[in-house]
Amino acid sequence: xxxxxxxxxTGNAPRGAGKKQIDRLxxxxxxxxxxxxxxxxxxxxxxxxxxxxxxxxxxxxxNGFQLIPTAFSVEAYTLLFKYPAQxxxxxxxxxxxxxxxxxxxxxxxxxTAYVLQRKDFKWRNKFSFFFFFTTLFSGGLVPWYLMIVNYxxxxxxxxxxxxxxxxxVFYIIVMKSFMSxxxxxxxxxxxxxxxxxxxxxxxxxxxxxxxxxxxIGLFIALAYWNDWYNALLFISNENLMPLQxxxxxxxxxxxxxxxxxxxxGAVVTMNIPTESLKMAMTIVATGPILLAYPFxxxxxxxxxxxxxxxx
Amino acid sequence: xxxxxxxxxxxxxxxxxxxxxxxxxxxxxxAYVPMAGIVLAFKQFNYGGGIFGSPWNGLxxxxxxxxxxxxxxxxxxxxLYNIAFIIVNNVLxxxxxxxxxxxxxxxxxKISQTVMFLPYFISWVVVGAIAYNLFxxxxxxxxxxxxxxxxxxxxxxxxxxxxxFILVLVSAWKALGYGSVMYLAAITGIDTEMYxxxxxxxANVFERIFHITIPNLYPTIIIxxxxxxxxxxxxxxxxxxxxxxxxxxxFSSTDVIDTFVFRSLTTSNEIGLSAxxxxxxxxxxxxxxxxxxxxxxxxDKDHALF
Numbered sequence: 225x226x227x228x229x230x231x232x233x234t235g236n237a238p239r240g241a242g243k244k245q246i247d248r249l250x251x252x253x254x255x256x257x258x259x260x261x262x263x264x265x266x267x268x269x270x271x272x273x274x275x276x277x278x279x280x281x282x283x284x285x286x287n288g289f290q291l292i293p294t295a296f297s298v299e300a301y302t303l304l305f306k307y308p309a310q311x312x313x314x315x316x317x318x319x320x321x322x323x324x325x326x327x328x329x330x331x332x333x334x335x336t337a338y339v340l341q342r343k344d345f346k347w348r349n350k351f352s353f354f355f356f357f358t359t360l361f362s363g364g365l366v367p368w369y370l371m372i373v374n375y376x377x378x379x380x381x382x383x384x385x386x387x388x389x390x391x392x393v394f395y396i397i398v399m400k401s402f403m404s405x406x407x408x409x410x411x412x413x414x415x416x417x418x419x420x421x422x423x424x425x426x427x428x429x430x431x432x433x434x435x436x437x438x439x440i441g442l443f444i445a446l447a448y449w450n451d452w453y454n455a456l457l458f459i460s461n462e463n464l465m466p467l468q469x470x471x472x473x474x475x476x477x478x479x480x481x482x483x484x485x486x487x488x489g490a491v492v493t494m495n496i497p498t499e500s501l502k503m504a505m506t507i508v509a510t511g512p513i514l515l516a517y518p519f520x521x522x523x524x525x526x527x528x529x530x531x532x533x534x535x
Numbered sequence: 536x537x538x539x540x541x542x543x544x545x546x547x548x549x550x551x552x553x554x555x556x557x558x559x560x561x562x563x564x565x566a567y568v569p570m571a572g573i574v575l576a577f578k579q580f581n582y583g584g585g586i587f588g589s590p591w592n593g594l595x596x597x598x599x600x601x602x603x604x605x606x607x608x609x610x611x612x613x614x615l616y617n618i619a620f621i622i623v624n625n626v627l628x629x630x631x632x633x634x635x636x637x638x639x640x641x642x643x644x645k646i647s648q649t650v651m652f653l654p655y656f657i658s659w660v661v662v663g664a665i666a667y668n669l670f671x672x673x674x675x676x677x678x679x680x681x682x683x684x685x686x687x688x689x690x691x692x693x694x695x696x697x698x699x700f701i702l703v704l705v706s707a708w709k710a711l712g713y714g715s716v717m718y719l720a721a722i723t724g725i726d727t728e729m730y731x732x733x734x735x736x737x738a739n740v741f742e743r744i745f746h747i748t749i750p751n752l753y754p755t756i757i758i759x760x761x762x763x764x765x766x767x768x769x770x771x772x773x774x775x776x777x778x779x780x781x782x783x784x785x786f787s788s789t790d791v792i793d794t795f796v797f798r799s800l801t802t803s804n805e806i807g808l809s810a811x812x813x814x815x816x817x818x819x820x821x822x823x824x825x826x827x828x829x830x831x832x833x834x835d836k837d838h839a840l841f
Contacts, residue, residue, distance in 0.1 A: 247741055251637060258630070259643070266651045335554050364796065368569040391558055475660070510657055514653075
């Protein structure tokens, strides 16, 4: 109140600074309460999954999932790491797909974007429209599916998890707008020195595009890591299941889970803690993302804000 | 005019054209050939004939789609869900962004923003696992809480009427971090002089928010909302499929065009019907996106898609 009094004396707050301070306090309270609530709602599901994965199976069957484990047990994790064959295979597939897809996708995105932003490239608008139009109109799921299965014959091949997601028009646009901020003089002077377009792209433009490459690379990598859709459509071979699809299968049926544990080496008659195991699998499949995202989120923020500006 | 004509241009741009070939091939294979494959909607598909060799059957597929009543149901569900998502998500994201900017301290902002961003990073499969943990009849957390208080269990996976609320909440939950970051960026870009002027005029914080912050966000809001409206007939397949799956009991309130198309193709193997529904969605989607873009153009030329 004393601050308010002095303010009133100086007379530059016509409405009364005391009232203003109360308003500020009110907003601060609303802000902390509302944001805390949202943050809690965002994190509680993950705590629930962790807690459930660490609860004794018998207690889950008796009382259901709970936020705080009533009987602590690492049984599910022990089982998962004792017979990890299937899970490791799925991890292997996801890591391979994410690594190859991100490298190839990022390179092609950058190369395409570089050409499209070259102001001396005669057909740049025509090609830009050729790519962009695919975001407006599509043939729908069926022809796309038949193209991949019947014409390209990619069903049950590892490459079907990479190829359909290789390029994304939105990323090309973001990359293009980043690259147009690189001074044109760089390309010009390299051309005078006799460098070819491809060499200019590789040796000059790529190194200068590192921030955009990091951001878009992470978007691509996240999409590959989290992909289950292509596997749902095109993969039936258990050895080619990526992590998310494997998790999807396991959540869907307990028999499938039992079979997976058995084919990983568990004994058929063993009593498998299905509920806690489902939750443990979810944690193991999400783990790397949960650990990495606090450090990489700023790149996503960058990407989102570039995207927001450029639409 | 170029002296060498078209071939001269090609020669001059040889390397650049070569560099475009992979992307051009990609979009021909995965976008343009399937676009031509849209003729399937008017055909009786058989595997021998493939997309282009199967016999025509006129509008039979469409007749089947519309007369079964499915067309209206999935169209209505898709549009209503998207409208609800647009309203709820944007209101929450804007409120969160304003409060993050105006009301809380730096450390709290950083930490809560990181926490709210978490759902953005996980796959829909994991969201499905979370839904299972919360809503399962026998072991779900919600029922654990209800029984602990001596209340009746609720059978969420067999009751369609709960699902509109659940799906709207889930969508808001997943998009909150992403959207509030975007709006926060827009707020940060507002000219601080306006705030200083308001301060001198004696405006309180609420007046500041309602007379400066929100009006300054209108362009961003209008553009984001219009673009979202353009996609109003595109359902989020990942969300609906992982939350509901093939649980037919819930379809009356959860089936969207995308899940219908998927099921017709993979489960019931009605390829013609699926292609017709897909065609219907593509045309509807194309028309709405053109309309939305026209609206954006009228409002602010720079932000139009094309």
